[in-house]
Amino acid sequence: MPKRTAVAVSGILAAALLAAACSDSTSPARRALGTPQFDFSPNGITRNQVNGSLGLNGRVLIKGFNPTNPHHGDAIIATFFWFGSTNIIDSVTDVLTDPSFTPVGNKYTLVEYVTSGGISMATYVATSVQNFPDPNDPSTGVVLAVRANLSDSVAEGGVEISSWSGVEAVSAQALGAHQHGFGSGSSPTVADPGAISVGAGALVYGVTMSNGLAGRDPPPGFANVQTQSDAAMVTEGDYAVQASAGTAHPQWTWYFSSPSTWLATVLTLNPAASAATGTLTASTSTTGSGLDPDGYTVTVDGGSPQAIGINASVRYANLSAGSHSVALSGVAANCTVTGGNTQTVSVPAGGTVTASFAVSCSATTTGNLTVSTSTSGSSLDPDGYTVTVDGGSPQAVGINASVSYPNLSAGNHSVAISGVAANCTVSGGNTQTVTVPTGGTVTASF
Known part of the structure; x- marks a missing residue:
């Protein structure tokens, strides 16, 4: 049964991102994976987009998600590889691969840096990424790219980027346990970053690199994210989604035939909390x-x-x-x-x-009545008058004022004014009969 071997990766759309320099390894066949230790949840964390490149040099290590961008809200894991013994990454940022390399602005946090034997590897994570085209237009060649900005030049470097849907959006809550390991060998050697605690439904991401061009057995129960190789290094990322809380302990067996160094990192990302x-x-x-x-x-x-x-x-x-x-x-x-x-x-x-x-x-069967007064002459009544409708409760009304009776039944109603001073008379008499219209208003004027 075959061992995992390096595979070539595609070049980058934008010329500034450089083409991948990869070749197939001539290592022996891959061995069996063994009994899976993890279950993959179709409704939990899922892998979305993956890309990578080796053979990079200079003061920028960059790769785009060509041809398809991640989704808004995804988490991005970016692992950078280079020849050197110090962490020379000043920052990790993301841009669009347009002519201006427009900054996108997501925050990438260093999770693990490991170095040994003159090679280095650093893994960064960004959660709930935003501010880029989703979906993107493949015809434009403009995609989201992740880059490491270096304080010194490297002669040999590379990057692996992957996006994951269903990860907790808040960075502090998303990142679980993580650690790294390193070592060397000149014969079959186990690369072991150590065991970590993992929550139910969490993503376990493991990555290893070596300056020995050798095949390797992947961790049992893990699926491949990406394998890359060129004339200087080999890298491999693998993942699993754990069904229940427990531990994860990914180990790779490198089949070295000459003195070589290996590095390995493992981390876990927690799933988004259930909707509350x-x-x-x-x-x-x-x-x-x-x-x-x-x-x-x-x-x-x-x-x-x-x-x-x-x-x-x-x-x-x-x-x-x-x-x-x-x-x-x-x-x-x-x-x-x-x-x-x-x-x-x-x-x-x-x-x-x-x-x-x-x-x-139901059809409206009521209407409104307004009673108004208009008083003229001299020695006007100082205390106003009183109005009653159908002999009901009296209401005070001023000498030049009005009162309203809403929602009276439609039909005829008797309106009377009283309390008129002896020196005053009411034109037409103190009582009127008015017809209240359905849904309308009638005025009795005194």
Whole structure:
């Protein structure tokens, strides 16, 4: 059964990113993987995009995600390889591969640096990456690229980049345990970064490099991220997603035939936390006649009101999971809400619930009456008058004023004015009969 051997990687679209210098290894066949130790979750962390390059030199190690960008919100793992014994990376940044190499601005954090035998390897992580085309237009050749900016030139270097969906967005919560190891050998040698604790559903990412052009057995149960080789070095990244909490201990067996050095790093990234919020939709359905022309108002938990049409819906996103009170107001007097104007609904985590209000309206059978007074002459009545409708409760009214009677039944009504001073007379008499129109207003003028 075959050993893992180096594979060539494609060149970079932008000329400034350089072409990969890779060749197939002539190492012996790969051995069996053994019994898998991990399960891959189709709904958890998943690998998205991968790319890499060797044969780089100078003061920048850079590679783009050609031809396809990661997704917004992905985590990016970037591992840089070079010949040298000190960490000369000043910063890791990302850019677009346009003519201006426009900065993107995601933050890359150093997780592990390891060196031995004149070779170095540094792994950086950025979480919840943003601010680049998603999806990108392949015809333009503009993609997201990750680069290490060096304080000194290197004669031989490379990079492996990979993006991962489903990783926790907050960097401090995303990064779990990590560590590295190094060693050398001139015969079959185990590269062992050590065992680390891993949470349920977490990504385990392991990477190794050597200046010995040899084949190697990958860690049992791990899948390959990328394998690269050129005339100076070999690199390999592998990953697994652990189904339950426990430990991970990736080990590579290098089949060296001459003195060689190996480096290895392992890290874990935690999955995004389960959704603790959900969505509420409030909807209205109005039937009948005499429908309310200006719609209604809906509030959730007594918060800011939102206007809603008579047959419409409004959406409340990112509400905390659990019970919420939904109220409908502004309903016309000739309309009623089935089941009442308030409902309590339970918003599910990561889901949607609907509060439906059924409103029925009947034809309007009421109208409005306005009683007005206009007084002229001298020695005007100082205390005003009193108005009654259909012999009901009296209302005070000024000598030049008005009072309103809303929602009177449509039809005839008797309006009387009293309390008029002896030196004053009411034109046409103290009593009038008026007809209140359905849905309208009539005025009794004295």
